[in-house]
Structures are given as C-alpha cells and as structure tokens.
Amino acid sequence: MRNACAFAHKKSPETCQPLHPQAAARFFGPHGMGIDAAAICLIMALQRFYRENTMSIFTKHDSKRLLAVLLASVILALNINTFVQTGGLYPGGVTGLTILLQRIALRYFGIHLSFAVVNTLFNLVPVYIGFRYIGKRFTLYSCICILLTGVLTDLLPQYVITYDTLLISIFGGIINGFAISLCLLADTTTGGTDFVAIHLSRSKGIDAWNLVLAFNVTLLATAGLLFGWDKALYSIFFQFATTHVIQVLYRRYQKKTLFIVTERPGEVCEALYAACHHGATVLHGEGSYGHGEKNVVYTVVSGDEGHTALLAAKNADPDAFINVIKTQELSGLFYQRPTD
Secondary structure, X not given: OXXXXXXXXXXXXXXXXXXXXXXXXXXXXXOOOXXXXXXXXXXXXXXXXXXXXXXXXXOHHHHHHHHHHHHHHHHHHHHHHHHHHHHOOOOOHHHHHHHHHHHHHHHHHOOOOOHHHHHHHHOHHHHHHHHHHHOHHHHHHHHHHHHHHHHHHHHXXXXXOOOOHHHHHHHXXXXXXXXXXXXXXXXXXXXOHHHHHHHHHHHOOOOOHHHHHHHHHHHHHHHXXXXXHHHHHHHHHHHHHHHHHHHHHOOOOOEEEEEEEEOOHHHHHHHHHHHHOOOOEEEEEEOOOOOOEEEEEEEEEEHHHHHHHHHHHHHHOOOOEEEEEEEOOOOOOOOOOOOO
C-alpha cells in the first residue's frame, strides 16, 4: 500500500501513510471487499494527474464533454441494475466479464464482490494502454466514466421494470448502446476492450473489433456453460441491439466518398481541407450531354464529417453536382482526427 502511495504522489514509501481499511470501505461502498493496492494506486494516480493538469486540460468545451460522461455513467449504472441484473444478461467487454465473475463468486463461493472494485481492476491494463498510446485527456474522461459507473452500480438499488427476458434484451441493449454512443460522441469510452481495439486499429492496422467479438463469444460460452444457455443466448440479442445503436449514432470510423463535379476544383479542394483536413484528387473529364470540360473532385472523409464536407463544397461552388457514397473498405493513408 505504501508503494502505491509513493507511486501516486512521487514520494518515498516511508513517508506515505497506508489507507485505513474503514476509509477504503466508505469510499468503495458497503461491498468493497477485495480492495488491494492496485485499485488504490489507480485512484491516487488519477488524483495526481488531475492536480497537475487541471489548468491545461479543462476548458469550456470540456464542460460539455464532462456532462456527457456523467450522464452516460448514470445511464449505464441504471441499466445494469434494472435490465441486466433482472434478465441475468451479460453485456460485452469488461462489464460483462465483471458481472460474470460476480455471479461465479456468489454462486460457487458465497462471496459478494463489489462491481466497482472488480471493474476497476480489470481496467488497469486498458487504462495504461490509453494513457500511453491513445491520449491523456481521452483516457482521463474514460477513467471518470469507469469509476463513476462502478460506484453508482454498487450504490443504486436494483429495480425490476419487467421480467420478460426478450424485452429486457432488446431495450436494455438499446439503452446500453445509447450510453456508449454518448461517450464516443464526447471523444471518450466506457473503458475495457475499447482501449485495446482503438490502439490496435490505429497502431497496427488490425481489425481489432474481430478480437473483441472473439472475446465476447468466449465470455458468453463460459456463461452458458456455468449458468445455462438461455441467458447467454438472450445476451446475443442484447449485444446486437447495442452494436446496432452505436453504428447508427456514432459514425466516426465509417467512411464516405464524395464525387464533386465542379467548375471550381481549386476552391472546392481548399474548402474541403479547411473543413475536414482531407486532401482530394481532381479528375478531368467531359460531360456526356454538352461535351464540355468537367472537373471531378474525389475525396474520402469520416462518416461524421460527410455533412460538413458536403456543405463546404456547396459553399465553394453552389452549382456543384455532388454524389456521396458509403465506403465499404479503405486502404492507404487516411487522415484520422487525433485523440487528445
């Protein structure tokens, strides 16, 4: 414990006082058993990071970002304590792994584990990956979401809305997807496998979402073997609904191709770069009706930049003819907005 304190405050272990067990129990809730130095180290490190970087991190724009993270955390905790727990379902990622471990400990060992503590411990390595390779501000807000969701899940009472497992799977998945999308739109995540997937996608060019799918399949297979296949199969509906909502609401990693027929290719290219920081290729052609010379500006932008690019092109040339196509696959250099 002293070493954890020394790490968080940059002091020698001899000058640090260990955290009193009762203080730790008050912080982590009534079910805070299993607290160890690793979890406390994470809390202290975040406190230190906050003190050292508050002035450089938080801006007026970040107030909306923080509000989105707080709202998403409340929604996630309520969803776990209503739909997920009532239906006996298993969400994907680290959240599902935490719930699975809680149920294993309760059924086979009679031990009630704190969701906050277990979820925080499982997120230690992903958080390190986020700080090291993705972005400090991005990871800091993710940590807020992880910690607040865990604490609220332990503190808020469980409430039953319906016992219909199919309804729970569908509407619980929709709510879960909305909360995750809220975090993604605020340029943060709910933690867990998202960190690993983003890192591998950016640095290695690996389609890491297939790895996440494999992880979730293993999770559901384990849950089915231990607790019955009906809940595991219903969890597929839950995860499918979550994924579909995210695909509809969050489109940053989707791509759109724009073909812009214009007589002002230079102005259009400049407008696109100013709006989206994407380059373009100018193709020279001929109109089939009037046989006049035509220029086609070809560019690819992120899904959430499609409307911005369209408006920029129309402002540069109101008479431009624009065709927007959903891009299925892309290979080569593509500018991706950096994560702070």
